[in-house]
Amino acid sequence: MTDYDWLIIGGGPHGRFAARAIAHAAPDSRLAVIDPAPALAAWRRRAAACDMRYLRSSNAHHLGARADxxxxxxxxxxxDARHALGYYRRPSRALFEAHAEATLGRLPQITARALDVAPGDTDWQVATDDGARRRAARVVLATGPGRPYRPPGLDDAEHVFDPDFDLGEPGAATVVIGGGITGAQLALRAMRAGHRVCWLTRAPPRASDFDAEPCYAGPRCMTPFVATPTAERTALLAEARRPGTLPPDVHADITAALAAGSLTWRRGTAVARDDDAVLLADGRRLAAERVILATGFASAPTPDSVLARVVQRLALVDDGAGHLALDSMLQAAPGLHVIGRPASLVLGPMAGNIKGARTAGQRLARVATGAPAAA
Structure with missing residues (x-):
């Protein structure tokens, strides 16, 4: 007999929303979230590290059950109105986090780190670092982003998403590398704290309300996407996503700071660093006593992660960009579900953000009730 009907590995936005959706749809389910940290702890830490002030999602994309x-x-x-920014009423981080805490409630949690997931005769066995091995009819891998991405030649540079990242006191000439929203937010945070900042990006700052084509939030783009052969969807994902762009408020703030001379900007590709400079691909050197990467996450799972072990054990197929081949119920194998960015080939380019968390949770709730899977 299994110990649980559902085990959700990962207590971030995707895992918590999925767990709450399943529990609401099937209240008698034996369910637990496996995570060594409190709810949304890693998400909160990363948001604080770059001083995120507003989410990029609209106020329709949140972790509550109802649309409103x-x-x-x-x-x-x-x-008040200060917590709803612009035409899309993007929520402040303070509002989003308070709402998430209130709406997700208390879910059964196993305070441990999942190490491995292996198939049993009729169930799945989850090994954790507390020495236990728990059995579940269904397992959801909601493990969040992989390791912070470090470009070649910068393997030893600190990253804003390192668990122990600390901006510290001003003084050192600091180069922030990364042209997306995280890099801009970090450069602004460091500038406001009195640091001498040079922001290094591969392209000029570009404004965009969202990090993906917004029509993928609804059927206008998702219907033809799911009708496209799976092998062709990777190209559609690349076309739909808008990496390296900034929402209008961050774009305005960084542009104003550059115009005022409060921080400097250089365009180029960093290929190496030494004790006092960053070396660019064109041979230029930027003075840098400190280098902070804001270059997002690697697309492949961390080699020693539970997701990487599952991919290897089950010989799961990916598209070379970190997206797994899943069925319409987000299953990599019967009873083993994967959500977040790896589910992009099913859920589209928003799979890794809040909209994707909502869509995945709603789909898993249908599985929990035995309803037919959505297309």
């Missing part, structure tokens, strides 16, 4: 949940929470708790 965030708006109703904001009204009920006295959040």
């Amino acid at each position: 949940s965030l708006r109703r929470f904001s009204d009920a708790h006295g959040y």
Whole structure:
């Protein structure tokens, strides 16, 4: 007999929303989240490290069950217009986190780190670092982003997403590398704290409300996407995504800071560093006593992660960009579900963000009730 109906590995936005959706759809399910940290701990740490002030998602994309949940929470708790930015009413981080804490509630949690998932005769066995081995009819891998990405030649540079990252006191000439929203936010945070900052990017700053084509939030783009052969969807994902872009507020702030001379900007590709400089591909050297990477995450799972072990054990097929071949129920194998960015070939270019968390959770709730899977 299994110990659980559902085990969700990962307590970030995707895992928590999925667990809550399943528990709501099937209240009698034996369910638990496996994560060594409190709810959304890694997400909160990364958001604080780069001083995220507003989410990039609209106020329709949140972790509540109802579409209007965030708006109703904001009204009920006295959040004013400063917590809803622009035409899309993007929520402040403070509002989003308060709403997430209130709406997700308390879910059964196993405070341990999942080490491995292996198939049993009729179930899945999850090994954790507390020495236990638990059995579940269904397992959801919601392990979040992989390791921070370090470009070749910069393997020893610190990364804003390192667990022990600390901006520290100003003083050193600092180069922030990364042209996307995280790099811009970090450069602004360091500037406001009094650091001498040079922001290094491969292209000029570009504004975009969202990090993917917004039509993928609905059927206009998702219907033809899922009708496209799986082998051709990777190209559609690359075309739809907008890496290295900034939402209008961050773009305005960084542009104003550059115009005022409060920080400097250089365009180029870093290929190496030494004690006092960053070497660029064109031979230039940028003075740098400190280098901080804001270059996102590697597309492949961390080699010693539970996801990497599962991929290897089950010989799962990916597209070379970190996206796994899953069925319409987000299964890599019967009873083993994967959500987050690896599910992009099914859920589209928004699979890794809040919209993707909502879509995945709603789909798993249908699985929990035995309803037919969505297309």
